[in-house]
Amino acid sequence: MSCYPKVILFGDSQTQTSFSSHGNVNSWGASLSHKLSRKCDVMNRGFAGYNTHMAKQILPELITKDISCEVAVLVIFFGSNDAIFEECSPKQHVPIDDYKLNLKEMAQYLLTVSVLREKIILVTPPPIDDEKWEKECKAKGKPVDRKNSVNGDYSKACFAAAKDYGIDVLDLWTLMQKEKNWRTFLSDGVHLSPEGDQFLFKSIAEKIETRTDSTAMKYPYFRDIVSVSPHKREQFILDNQYIHPEDSKLNCSIL
Known part of the structure; x- marks a missing residue:
């Protein structure tokens, strides 16, 4: 058993790349690790391209009852791949009702292995800059496969799943778009830019800090x-x- 409580980041490519850096600026996961140094182990469990169906299959391998007592915070950050248009990627797309159910089933599993409800944080998919993403798709010679309004629908489903289970949620889709310069938060229209990384870090750090501020x-x-x-x-x-x-x-x- 580790002597350090674990903060586990479970998500798709936005999480897998969260320990990288942009020049002198750390991505959101690395920034969390720095903030919590000597207090918690921040663990990257990001899987690029994964949707919630794939995530649900591997969660029992990542979080077992044996380590549940070590979990200080578990962040679940999926949805962007679920929301991809079915006609563009039928094997990656997950219907919105199934997406919501998958999140709830993951939450139920975590409760079953004794991860406390208050330690779980769901994060909605971020917004999409439709214009920027359309340019990106055209440059790669592929059809536009995502849309901001669809990510918004999936974000509402994520929020509803969290509410159904009494779990905390970071509504990243809404929070980002409250900022006048929110489009600068997305490098290609979908993935986080350095500014977006820092926005997510500051937003999620507030929630994590309330759960770890008493940790010695x-x-x-x-x-x-x-x-x-x-x-x-x-x-x-x-x-x-x-x-x-x-x-x-x-x-x-x-x-």
């Missing part, structure tokens, strides 16, 4: 360790395995 950091600050006599340091570390920032004897940050 692991092991003492190094300055507190070196302030103790060398022969007492081993015992000092053992006696102070979990600390809160205000507990530092020297009241100094990590450098």
